Amino acid sequence: MKYGIYYAYWAKEWGGDFLPYIEKVKKLGFDVLEVACGAFDRDSDETFRELRRAAEHHGLLLSGGYGPRPEHNLASTDAAAVERTFAFYADVFRKMELAGIDRIGGALYSYWPVDFASGFDKAADTERSIKNMRRLADLAADRGVTLCMESLNRFEGYMINESYEDVDYVKAVDKPNVKAMLDTFHMNIEEDSLTGAIEKTKGFLGHFHVGEANRRCPYAGGRMDWAAIGDALRGIGYDGYVVMEPFVRMGGTVGKNVSLWRDLSGGADDAKLDAEAAASVRYLREVMGE
Ligand SMILES: [Mn+2]
Numbered sequence: 228m229k230y231g232i233y234y235a236y237w238a239k240e241w242g243g244d245f246l247p248y249i250e251k252v253k254k255l256g257f258d259v260l261e262v263a264c265g266a267f268d269r270d271s272d273e274t275f276r277e278l279r280r281a282a283e284h285h286g287l288l289l290s291g292g293y294g295p296r297p298e299h300n301l302a303s304t305d306a307a308a309v310e311r312t313f314a315f316y317a318d319v320f321r322k323m324e325l326a327g328i329d330r331i332g333g334a335l336y337s338y339w340p341v342d343f344a345s346g347f348d349k350a351a352d353t354e355r356s357i358k359n360m361r362r363l364a365d366l367a368a369d370r371g372v373t374l375c376m377e378s379l380n381r382f383e384g385y386m387i388n389e390s391y392e393d394v395d396y397v398k399a400v401d402k403p404n405v406k407a408m409l410d411t412f413h414m415n416i417e418e419d420s421l422t423g424a425i426e427k428t429k430g431f432l433g434h435f436h437v438g439e440a441n442r443r444c445p446y447a448g449g450r451m452d453w454a455a456i457g458d459a460l461r462g463i464g465y466d467g468y469v470v471m472e473p474f475v476r477m478g479g480t481v482g483k484n485v486s487l488w489r490d491l492s493g494g495a496d497d498a499k500l501d502a503e504a505a506a507s508v509r510y511l512r513e514v515m516g517e
Pocket residue numbers: 377410436472
């Protein structure tokens with residue numbers, strides 16, 4: 228397993244310049260930097276070539292994440308909006324290839340965070356999403372990209388809340404580059420058993436996010452059994468990335484989207500955040516294993 232961290236740990240806004248994170252994250256002891264792909268349309272091709280050169284120079288792998296904005300909802304009843312979404316993703320996948328990013332995870336099957344007041348039809352939306360995901364998978368395959376469907380808790384999404392729903396969705400799409408994705412933060416709310424949920428994704432798991440129940444960096448005094456989670460991942464033969472996705476500082480669009488209304492960092496500055504991330508990845512390597 229390779230260990231990574233999502234850049235948004237330090238950020239208040241999605242997107243921006245990921246270059247400075249490459250050397251930083253490598254120095255903190257990570258193998259992988261996860262970046263947000265939702266604003267790739269704003270940046271030039273050269274930005275992504277530069278990102279690739281820097282990652283290769285520092286021996287760091289890159290992965291992508293995206294919580295689709297409402298206008299990029301593959302389950303939408305608005306056919307014109309879905310067409311525009313395919314065009315958006317085609318550009319994202321092309322830029323991912325330029326940057327050397329071969330996987331993207333998130334609620335790609337829907338949008339995020341869901342506005343539950345707007346109303347929805349789970350069965351009909353899922354059917355449209357599956358049909359559109361097959362076409363998106365082919366666009367992604369042209370660029371060597373794997374799409375990872377993140378199972379989210381009920382307060383952020385409705386289409387895939389549990390790992391069995393994730394596997395059902397992935398099986399229905401039936402494309403080799405469409406995989407399941409789990410996140411311990413969401414699993415903690417929805418799953419009877421964290422290890423049991425992992426076992427259900429055997430052969431289908433493409434990406435894995437970790438975090439404590441309150442989205443702090445994994446640590447020894449937390450509530451998660453990281454050793455058991457590591458054993459379960461090895462047990463299903465998972466050899467992908469384990470990316471921590473901590474959100475501890477309030478503010479900006481990031482803080483609003485993840486509903487962070489209190490400071491979980493203890494007033495930490497960037498240096499303190501760095502130290503906690505470094506300690507966390509050392510701890511995970513020790514208890515979850517390589
Ligand atoms: Mn996640």
